[in-house]
Amino acid sequence: MALKPLKNHRYLSEDEAAEMLSSRIGEAVSAKEMERYALKGVVPAYMQYQPRNQELYPLTHFELIRLSELSSLAGSPLSVTHSERNLKTLPFPLPDDGIMTDSRGEYWRVFAGRSDRGLDEISAEHYVRVYAPRELARAAKVINDPANTSWPTVAHSSGETWEIERDEYNDGEVVSILSPFLDEASTGDSDNKEGMLLAIAGLLDLLTSDGRRKYTQGEVAREIGDRHRNWYGAGERTLNGLFAKANKIGLDRDKAGQ
Incomplete structure (x- = not known):
């Protein structure tokens, strides 16, 4: 039985997303196919922090440290106390170098916080893929369009944001982690x-x-x-x-x- 109304959910699981996309394009799409679409950027996916080993990784969010800050910490053990930003979801996939860029041009490395307050690099063990309904609807239009000889990538636009308050050094603005497919899109x-x-x-x-x-x-x-x-x-x-x-x-x- 379909889960309704899926469009009102902030994010959908991979199975729910496959169900919604299937109904939009009129043919069955499996969760495995959703993964392939996500890796190619045809359907934007997000990494939602959900470690399989919650005893080892008890926190509820990714830990982000600015690359410039990491340079000053070189050689020192990293701890959750060094984290500058906590986010529950991030655009998928994580770049090969593990570095993500935000909309202000800042570079961040992403970690998972351990129970001993240390940090580990992110792997597939730390998250599940989720999807935004409005981006699924947009991707379905791209897939259904007979004029598309190949499917273009769709940049992420439903990720988490944070606010930078206006002061003498900064313009007040809303900041987000950029889609890894921004260039390809x-x-x-x-x-x-x-x-x-x-x-x-x-x-x-x-x-x-x-x-x-x-x-x-x-x-x-x-x-x-x-x-x-x-x-x-x-x-x-x-x-x-x-x-x-x-x-x-x-x-x-x-x-x-x-």
Whole structure:
């Protein structure tokens, strides 16, 4: 019997997601196929913290430490006291290097906290895959579209967020971990994508430079998102992620030219 209304759930289990996608595309989809779709980015999945060994890993969330902070801790035993951010869900899959990027351009390494307060690197033993109903519905449209000769990746947009309060050093904004498929979800070849990101970085610098400061990055993202609500992919969180990647490429080019 179908679980209803699935669309009202924040996240669905892999079995529930397979059931919902099956009903949307009119053919049976197994949980194993869902895993393959998730790995390719056709259907966005999330890692929900749920260790199999809850005695060894009693906490209820992933532990995140900034990469810059890890550098200063090199050679020291890591502990949950070093954790700077706790999140229950993260975009799947975890990159091979174990490093995730947030929408402000910060880099994080993800850990599981042990009962002795030490930290272990994340493995499949620490989480289950879950899915967001609205992203399943979007993926079903992509799969059903006969014009698609191949299925494009769909960037994650339903992950957890946290707020950065406005102060003298930071713009107030909502931050999230970026989708590992953000680059692949863009269009064009790699050279065109890099050129596009460099153009974005230059425009953003023009808008936010000290000499003619008129907008902050967050304000630019909000303005675009508010003006063009019907542009899928132009939401504030997605734009902030794009700005973060653009700024990084611009910074790398500046360093290379020094």
